[in-house]
Amino acid sequence: MIEIARLRSAPEAIIQALRKKHFEAAPLVEQALAYDEERRHTQAELDTLRNQLNTLSRQIGEAMRQKDTSRAEALKTESLSCKNLISEKEKQLTDLEAKLEEILLRLPNPPHESVPPGSSSADNVVVHQGYTDPLPGAEGRLPHWEMAERLGIIDFTRGAKVTGTGFPFYVGAGAKLQRALIQFFLAEAEKAGYTEIEAPFLVNPTTAFGTGQLPDKDAQMYYIPLDELYLIPTAEVPLTNFYREEILEESQLPIKLCGYSPCFRREAGSYGKDVRGLNRLHQFDKVEIVQIVQPEVSYEVLETMRLYVQSLVEKLELPYRTVLLCGGDMSFASAKTYDVEVWSPAQERWLEVSSISNFETFQSYRMKLRYRKGKTPTYVHTLNGSALALPRIVAALLETHQTPTGRVRLPKALQPYYGQAWL
Incomplete structure (x- = not known):
């Protein structure tokens, strides 16, 4: 607001x-x-x-x-x-x-002056390329959903039977890979100075309002009417609200939080190739990073968060790029957003795995979250980013690192957490 x-x-x-x-x-x-x-x-x-x-x-x-x-x-x-x-x-x-x-409440957050004009993702600006041309192609590669079925690590059919489309089972090595990625992302966040928080997976309406999910994204959230609670679409929601309605001391800033959570999204209106396999799920795992900072340093912090997320993708040995979203492709609440996208060779398309955003005071004003600067309390700036969302990372790992022998090589950074070098 x-x-x-x-x-x-x-x-x-x-x-x-x-x-x-x-x-x-x-x-x-x-x-x-x-x-x-x-x-x-x-x-x-x-x-x-x-x-x-x-x-x-x-x-x-x-x-x-x-x-x-x-x-x-x-x-x-x-x-x-x-x-x-x-x-x-x-x-x-x-x-x-x-x-x-x-x-x-009906006014979106004005975009930062550095945000480029444009009406859709086609107008986003590539600001960093984490790959060498040419990009790996689809020839001889299986799409991740076929590779997962061949390895027996993800069961989409039984997930659809038990719950519905977009709720897969991760089986055996698939479950182990999920756990390894979460541990890897949390360990890296700790090294970068983030404090881990295990947050609730359900929040009340005031909390969802604080970060801008309500009323703007009400239709995309799962709601439990009897208890008046929402399943979280991202750990951003409880983590950013951790200090809601508080006045912080300037010495407490910056505050750097991270947390793992399952994420629940209705994703109404999604169809076709966008929802095949792991491309778009209703429930998925993600590690989120959040920073609460003084206004004058927030855009410098945004850049450090972008570089940090890029480093995670580099350690997973995946071709990627970072784009600066144009005005027409931005969310209601964001003032500036970078998307980090990994290359899906079998699908020959880019898959977003992280959005890193600065909300300036848009969330803190809703949450009444301020810090004491001199005698006058001042609203903080809030930022967050996925670090990282698992489904498309797993898709890219299965497609990028598969071998003609039918196995998948795991990147060196992940091997200590998985315990082996191969799937």
């Missing part, structure tokens, strides 16, 4: 920035500023009335001490009238605040 002070100080800049996301914000901004002006005027009236009531209370006390009964009664009548006006103004203020918040 955009800070109202920011909207008040630079409305035209925000309107122009949001056009890069193909969002016409002018009518909403105009309405938000009108509600804000009325809200501030009502607040000023309310403050005046409360001061008047305090004055009347003192005057009533003085009249009672002086045994001036008639004056005391007159002041009490005036005080009652003042209380009624205060009650009306409080209701008006509550209504105005609700209307203002409803407008602010």
